[in-house]
Amino acid sequence: MPGRHGNYMKKIYIKEQYCIGCRLCEIHCQVKHSKSKKIIKAFKDEKEDIVSRVLVEEVGYNSFAIQCRHCSDAPCVEACISGAMVKNENTGVVTCDEEKCVGCWMCIMVCPYGVIKRDLPRGRVASKCDLCVDEDIPVCVKNCPNEALKFIDTSETDSKEEVEVESN
Amino acid sequence: MALKLAQSEFEIERDSQKCISCQVCVRQCSNDVHEYDSDEDIIYSDNDKCVGCHRCENLCPTGAIKIKEKEAEFKKNYNWTSSHLRNIYKQADSGGIILTGMGCDKPYPVYWDHILFNAAQVTNPSIDPLREPMEIKTFIGRKPDKLNMEISKDKNGNTKIKLKTKIPPQLELSTPIMFSAMSYGSISFNACMSLAAAASKFGTFYNTGEGGLHEDLYGFVNNTIVQVASGRFGVDKNYLNKAAAVEIKIGQGAKPGIGGHLPGEKVTRDVSRTRMIPKGTDALSPAPHHDIYSIEDLSQLIYALKEATDYKKPVGVKISAVHNVAPIASGIVRAGADFITIDGFRGGTGAAPLVIRDNVGIPIELALASVDRRLREEGIRHKVSIIVAGSIRSSSDVIKAIALGADAAYIGTAALVAMGCHLCQKCYTGKCNWGIATQDPYLTKRLNPEIGTRRLLNLLHSWSLEIKEMLGGAGINAIESLRGSREHLRGIDLSEKELAILGIKHAGEAW
Numbered sequence: 001m002p003g004r005h006g007n008y009m010k011k012i013y014i015k016e017q018y019c020i021g022c023r024l025c026e027i028h029c030q031v032k033h034s035k036s037k038k039i040i041k042a043f044k045d046e047k048e049d050i051v052s053r054v055l056v057e058e059v060g061y062n063s064f065a066i067q068c069r070h071c072s073d074a075p076c077v078e079a080c081i082s083g084a085m086v087k088n089e090n091t092g093v094v095t096c097d098e099e100k101c102v103g104c105w106m107c108i109m110v111c112p113y114g115v116i117k118r119d120l121p122r123g124r125v126a127s128k129c130d131l132c133v134d135e136d137i138p139v140c141v142k143n144c145p146n147e148a149l150k151f152i153d154t155s156e157t158d159s160k161e162e163v164e165v166e167s168n
Numbered sequence: 169m170a171l172k173l174a175q176s177e178f179e180i181e182r183d184s185q186k187c188i189s190c191q192v193c194v195r196q197c198s199n200d201v202h203e204y205d206s207d208e209d210i211i212y213s214d215n216d217k218c219v220g221c222h223r224c225e226n227l228c229p230t231g232a233i234k235i236k237e238k239e240a241e242f243k244k245n246y247n248w249t250s251s252h253l254r255n256i257y258k259q260a261d262s263g264g265i266i267l268t269g270m271g272c273d274k275p276y277p278v279y280w281d282h283i284l285f286n287a288a289q290v291t292n293p294s295i296d297p298l299r300e301p302m303e304i305k306t307f308i309g310r311k312p313d314k315l316n317m318e319i320s321k322d323k324n325g326n327t328k329i330k331l332k333t334k335i336p337p338q339l340e341l342s343t344p345i346m347f348s349a350m351s352y353g354s355i356s357f358n359a360c361m362s363l364a365a366a367a368s369k370f371g372t373f374y375n376t377g378e379g380g381l382h383e384d385l386y387g388f389v390n391n392t393i394v395q396v397a398s399g400r401f402g403v404d405k406n407y408l409n410k411a412a413a414v415e416i417k418i419g420q421g422a423k424p425g426i427g428g429h430l431p432g433e434k435v436t437r438d439v440s441r442t443r444m445i446p447k448g449t450d451a452l453s454p455a456p457h458h459d460i461y462s463i464e465d466l467s468q469l470i471y472a473l474k475e476a477t478d479y480k481k482p483v484g485v486k487i488s489a490v491h492n493v494a495p496i497a498s499g500i501v502r503a504g505a506d507f508i509t510i511d512g513f514r515g516g517t518g519a520a521p522l523v524i525r526d527n528v529g530i531p532i533e534l535a536l537a538s539v540d541r542r543l544r545e546e547g548i549r550h551k552v553s554i555i556v557a558g559s560i561r562s563s564s565d566v567i568k569a570i571a572l573g574a575d576a577a578y579i580g581t582a583a584l585v586a587m588g589c590h591l592c593q594k595c596y597t598g599k600c601n602w603g604i605a606t607q608d609p610y611l612t613k614r615l616n617p618e619i620g621t622r623r624l625l626n627l628l629h630s631w632s633l634e635i636k637e638m639l640g641g642a643g644i645n646a647i648e649s650l651r652g653s654r655e656h657l658r659g660i661d662l663s664e665k666e667l668a669i670l671g672i673k674h675a676g677e678a679w
Contacts, residue, residue, distance in 0.1 A: 017613060020603075020613055021195055023192065039230055043190065044188065143229075146619065
């Protein structure tokens with residue numbers, strides 16, 4: 001299987017000073033989570049049905065793209081009544097098992113970042129960033145034209161700047 | 169609607185089969201060309217507003233947009249070209265001077281493209297720069313007339329040689345390429361930051377232009393050349409000492425004889441602090457330095473700056489390439505300058521009257537050749553380093569310039585292009601979609617200095633490699649050995665007069 005393996009945690013860091021608000025991250029996230037995985041086909045046929053799991057927040061010229069932070073102590077996992085929301089102990093990635101999700105939206109209520117969305121077109125399931133586990137780099141990071149999103153191994157992060165960004 | 173005589177210059181082709189209405193183009197265009205119609209889920213584009221910067225085309229995730237130069241706009245006429253007609257229409261509308269940005273785009277001869285470089289065969293072996301030493305380091309600054317050595321013997325009887333001559337201050341360049349003067353104000357802070365960081369990492373220099381030095385760039389002191397221009401923006405003792413060298417700007421290739429005008433909209437809080445002028449006021453650089461009306465006056469300023477910097481930094485003078493450039497250069501050397509920058513008429517600008525940019529000045533190739541010859545004839549060439557600027561487009565232009573007599577080359581436009589500039593020539597509007605020639609915080613973010621620095625470093629690296637390859641091919645192992653060695657150049661498709669001015673033989677003529 002292509003993609004990332006092993007016992008490490010990589011996180012997406014946000015460099016809001018370089019986010020240009022183009023929303024290419026959202027577009028590529030939608031494509032990634034479409035049936036066809038082909039950009040034109042996905043938008044022509046499934047546009048209404050695919051929810052982006054990364055959100056660009058914008059006020060004036062300030063903008064940044066935010067997706068699930070995969071919290072170490074994830075409140076959504078705690079709040080999930082059906083056991084659909086789980087945190088992988090090895091990779092630290094929080095995912096929602098859409099088969100188990102019953103759509104009670106408790107995860108949405110407790111998410112401190114507001115990055116879980118209702119995916120109504122696909123049934124009553126919670127939609128959130130899965131960190132593109134089958135890709136080397138999440139598509140939002142890969143397609144950001146200004147490197148406003150960075151995918152960094154948390155165990156190797158010693159740069160002060162990046163830690164600051166995280167704490168923001 | 170009012171009568172509109174001038175038609176749009178560009179045509180936006182949108183392939184509806186490919187367009188997914190994602191609106192990236194809408195969000196990216198600072199000229200409001202694209203508009204999304206939510207009722208129809210369609211994006212409409214207004215050709216009239218397009219400046220041809222290609223930002224939307226580059227960012228479109230499906231390749232649905234093509235920006236095309238509009239053809240057959242007017243009836244074909246070799247005399248009354250569409251640019252003449254369009255300009256007349258514009259001026260009949262506005263009554264004003266037509267402004268433009270970047271360098272002259274008229275089809276004047278480009279002499280670099282009529283000069284061929286030599287290579288070694290049989291009688292002198294070529295050198296492989298990947299396997300053998302190749303030196304492209306060079307020094308900018310006044311060289312002494314002669315070197316005095318003190319030769320003595322130590323107690324063991326070994327000969328000791330000591331250099332007695334005091335060497336004037338020099339800039340050490342790891343490659344004969346520097347970034348030319350582009351002011352903070354005309355370009356964004358992120359662009360300045362990218363230039364400064366790249367120059368510092370590569371071991372070369374960038375030039376602040378006449379807009380002062382932002383305090384966040386003070387750390388790059390060893391790779392900064394500060395400019396003192398007619399507006400004296402941001403100039404004080406601290407500014408002069410936050411640099412490795414000082415350059416007095418007399419003229420700029422794109423607009424010889426013309427001052428500068430940074431519109432008040434671009435004078436943001438940071439720009440105003442850096443330039444030491446009130447926020448929101450127009451920054452006007454007078455056409456002349458009002459204290460320089462002769463070589464003697466220039467000499468006074470050179471020595472005032474040398475005094476202020478304790479004679480520790482080279483002080484140079486930048487002039488545009490004009491008809492009388494050679495005697496002016498001679499005067500500048502005699503006035504005490506350590507380096508002369510000559511900016512050819514194809515050099516870029518953030519804003520200049522079109523009529524000046526396209527009609528005033530001379531090509532850098534001819535100016536360089538005549539200055540170098542004049543200084544040699546007068547026996548003062550060693551007293552000064554010559555830096556050329558004004559549309560150095562490739563490593564081959566650099567190497568040809570050095571063979572024609574330059575010490576180093578300044579690149580401005582090439583550096584901006586490396587950072588994303590598409591030469592739409594609309595710098596003066598302050599709406600640069602690439603985040604370079606703008607102070608709008610929405611647009612300046614578009615240039616991530618990490619990416620800018622990386623791309624500039626790549627450019628310096630690749631040009632340096634190419635220079636080494638070409639030097640090696642010609643059997644030369646040091647850039648200093650090539651300087652002024654015009655036998656390595658041959659002209660092609662040039663007249664006797666042009667060859668005489670360039671001081672080179674025609675292709676086919678042997679030694």
